[in-house]
Every structure is written in structure tokens, then in C-alpha cells.
Amino acid sequence: MPFDERPFLVFWELTRACLLRCAHCRAVAQLERHPGELSTDEGRRLIDALVDLGRPRVILTGGDPLMRPDFFDLVDYAVRQGLSVSVTPSVTPKVTEDVIRKAKAAGIARWAVSLDGATADVHDGFRGVPGTFDRALRLLGWLKAYGLPAQVNTTVTRRNVHQLEAIAERIADYDIVLWSVFFLVPTGRARMEEMLDARETEAVFARLYALDQTMPYAIKTTEAHHYRRYVLQQKARELGRPASTLSFQAFAQRKRAGQGAVDDGIGRAPDGLRDGAGVVFISHIGDVFPSGFLPVKAGNVREAPLGEIYRRSPVFRALRNPDGFGGKCGVCDFRHICGGSRARAYAVSGDMLAAEPTCAYIPPAWTRRIAEQKAGGAR
Structure with a gap:
């Protein structure tokens, strides 16, 4: 899929307001909403722009998107425009069973739940608020009960890397469609010393690859694009073929030999997808970035159309040329x-x-x- 003309994934940070105090928060979230956030009308115009961009998959994030009172108004408008909308709200008392029921009725494609530890002490230590671990498991139970596709996000750092297998087992009973394992980028509140080095990262790749053979859900990595290389190398060894003849996407869509493609609700990311190449991030005030983890501004939707920024910005064009x-x-x-x-x-x-x-x-x-x-x- 060529990414020169339109993105595959659009992340829209509705707000930076959040009730949690996460140690690795890339947004450096605050308790109060910013007065310069895109208004509801501006949000609708942005949704219209996404329709013109070919209806990419949209992820509403934050902060905590539930901190905006017009959250469901924007979701409803986007779904009525034919967009696939997933959400990544924070696990706070704002997430009630009634909210999940309403989200299912609104047509939300997927709800992501963050779980950064297999035990309360590790997870709550990440999130900065006691009780968040128990609340996250309760939320996963609601999502399963109402049949709303669920994804679990886990950020790997030195403080929880020893618990990956335990986390994988913990979430296996909730019928999730995807486990997205984020590899820490030291931006926002995240600290450099918490990031794994190259040797440790390669060891985690091996563990994830082994888990992918047995877990009942798909596993992907975020900000660890080199996991694609690792998977192709392993498959090449198993098949006795050069890695250059294989497609990562094809293997990402199959769980085990003899089984069909995994339907994770929104499709799997194509080969080559990364920050700025198929991915675009719109901040709470309309600034456009290659991703939420890469704070190199390319424009603002209040000043130029999103499609024009994505297609013509020197920032995005450079990121789409790996030869450079x-x-x-x-x-x-x-x-x-x-x-x-x-x-x-x-x-x-x-x-x-x-x-x-x-x-x-x-x-x-x-x-x-x-x-x-x-x-x-x-x-």
C-alpha cells in the first residue's frame, strides 16, 4: 500500500487532560483540559477531512478522550461518515459499564486497555493511581461481556520486562483481538534509563515470537518496527527460504500453520508502516506530527488541510524515504x-x-x- 497520498492510521489526541499520572506518559497529561483544544465544530471538519483522505482507520487518544464531554458526539459523527473508530481511554472511574454499553451501541470498532503489569504493584506503579490494575481487569470483563473488540496495550520497560509472559497469560481469558506491545520511546515523562538496549530488545523479540505461537490473540509491536525483521528471519529459517522472499504482513495475519487469517477487527498493518509513512498524529490543538512519539511538527490543521500537510510536508516526505x-x-x-x-x-x-x-x-x-x-x- 503506497503511503505517499494517504495514511493508513490517524491518531487524534482529543485532549491532554487525564486523571492518571503515568510515569511514561508521552503527552505529559494534565488534570485540566487545554483552552485551545479543537472545538466540536473543528473536530467535525477534521473528520470530514479524513473522509476526503480515503477513510483511514482512526484512533481517538489522549490524555483521556473521555475527559471531553463531546466524546460520543464526535464518535457518532465519525461513524456516520463511514470511519472505523477505535479508542484508547484511560482506565479511570469515568469508564463505567454504562459507558461500555454506549460505546458498543455507538459502533466503536475497538477499545484499547492499558495493562503494564501482571500484578497490581507493577501496573499501579506505572499509572500512579492505586486500584487502576483491578479497574483494568474489570473493564476487560465488561468488553468481553458486551462483545466490544478489545486490545491490550503494554509498554515494555526495565521495570516490567520480567512480567511479559505473566501479562500474556493474564489477558488470555478475555477474548481480546490484539496485544500491542509498546517499546518505550524516551519522550514526555518517559526516561532514557527505562528503555531497553539492543540486546535486551532482541531477547524480548524472541519471547514475543514464542508467545505468538501459543496465545489465542494476535501480537504486534509498536515503535519496534525491527520486530518485523526478526519475524521474517525466523520464518526464513523455518521454511529454508531467503527472508527477502517473504512478507511480514502475510505472517502477521496467520497465527499457526494450518489456521486461517486472524481477523483483529480493523485489519493488520501493511509492511513498511511507521511514523510519517502511513501514520499521522493530530494533537489536541491541531498540530500535525508523524506520530505522538515524534515531536517534529509538520503543520496545523487550523492553518492548512490535513491532506496537504501529509502529502507535501518535508518532514513526512523525508520519513517516507528509507534510502535516506x-x-x-x-x-x-x-x-x-x-x-x-x-x-x-x-x-x-x-x-x-x-x-x-x-x-x-x-x-x-x-x-x-x-x-x-x-x-x-x-x-
Whole structure:
């Protein structure tokens, strides 16, 4: 799927207001809403713009989108315009059984629940509010009862990496469609020292790959695009074929040999999807970014049409050209499938086109380049 003309996923941050105090919050959420948030009318106009962009999949996020009193008005308008709308509200007392019932009736495609630990002490330590762990499990039970497709989001850091298998088992009984494992990007409140290094990340890839063979739901990674490389390498070994002949998307759609494609409610992401290439983020005040984790502003929907920003911004155009990436990413044989986390590259180096800092793979072309440079220096 070409991403030059239209995005695949649109994240819209309705507000930065939230009742939680999450240690890794990229939005640095506050208790009160910002007075400059897009109004309801501006929100409807943005939804119209998304229709013109070919109806990409829309994720309403925050902060906590339920902090906006017009939340369901905007959902209703978007669904009536034919958009697939998923939501990622915070797990607070605002989420009641009645809200889930109303969300199901409104036609919400998926509700994401954050669970960052297999135990209350780890999860509540992340979220900064006691009781959030129990509330999250209760919410998953409601979603299952009302048949509203549920996704679990887990952010992997040094404080919870030891609990991944336990989290996977904990959520297996709730009929979720997807476990999205976020790899920390040190932006917002997230700290660099909580981020896994390349060796630790590769070890987590192996664990996720093993879990994907047995869990009853799909598993994907967020801001760990190099997991696609890992999966293709493993499948190539198993099939005795070159990884270059395989499609990550095809394998992501199949759970085990002999089983059909997994329908996770909104379809699986195409190969090459990443920040700015198929992904766009609109902030609570209308600023447009490649993603919520990559704070390089490309424009504002109050000043220019979203489609124009997405198609013509130098920021987005650069991110859609993996041949222009720096370091080993720019010559990697998996660059058009992966491309690395541009957000993490920016957070670590200040350059969104720099090499992915948590990838352990050394491309053959990079090895040759280093050897040539050493040989040239020795003359």
C-alpha cells in the first residue's frame, strides 16, 4: 500500500487532560483540559477531512478522550461518515459499564486497555493511581461481556520486562483481538534509563515470537518496527527460504500453520508502516506530527488541510524515504519493511533519520561499508 497520498492510521489526541499520572506518559497529561483544544465544530471538519483522505482507520487518544464531554458526539459523527473508530481511554472511574454499553451501541470498532503489569504493584506503579490494575481487569470483563473488540496495550520497560509472559497469560481469558506491545520511546515523562538496549530488545523479540505461537490473540509491536525483521528471519529459517522472499504482513495475519487469517477487527498493518509513512498524529490543538512519539511538527490543521500537510510536508516526505535514513538503517536489507523507530532515533540522537538505536541486526551492506572505510583509512 503506497503511503505517499494517504495514511493508513490517524491518531487524534482529543485532549491532554487525564486523571492518571503515568510515569511514561508521552503527552505529559494534565488534570485540566487545554483552552485551545479543537472545538466540536473543528473536530467535525477534521473528520470530514479524513473522509476526503480515503477513510483511514482512526484512533481517538489522549490524555483521556473521555475527559471531553463531546466524546460520543464526535464518535457518532465519525461513524456516520463511514470511519472505523477505535479508542484508547484511560482506565479511570469515568469508564463505567454504562459507558461500555454506549460505546458498543455507538459502533466503536475497538477499545484499547492499558495493562503494564501482571500484578497490581507493577501496573499501579506505572499509572500512579492505586486500584487502576483491578479497574483494568474489570473493564476487560465488561468488553468481553458486551462483545466490544478489545486490545491490550503494554509498554515494555526495565521495570516490567520480567512480567511479559505473566501479562500474556493474564489477558488470555478475555477474548481480546490484539496485544500491542509498546517499546518505550524516551519522550514526555518517559526516561532514557527505562528503555531497553539492543540486546535486551532482541531477547524480548524472541519471547514475543514464542508467545505468538501459543496465545489465542494476535501480537504486534509498536515503535519496534525491527520486530518485523526478526519475524521474517525466523520464518526464513523455518521454511529454508531467503527472508527477502517473504512478507511480514502475510505472517502477521496467520497465527499457526494450518489456521486461517486472524481477523483483529480493523485489519493488520501493511509492511513498511511507521511514523510519517502511513501514520499521522493530530494533537489536541491541531498540530500535525508523524506520530505522538515524534515531536517534529509538520503543520496545523487550523492553518492548512490535513491532506496537504501529509502529502507535501518535508518532514513526512523525508520519513517516507528509507534510502535516506542514516547509519545502518539507510543500507539495511529490511529498510523498506522496517525502517526502525524514527521517534526513538530522534529521542536518542536528535535526528529523526538516524539509525534505530535498539536494533541488534548488522546489515551485510553496513559491514562492507565499515570494512571499506577501514581499508581506505589504512592506505
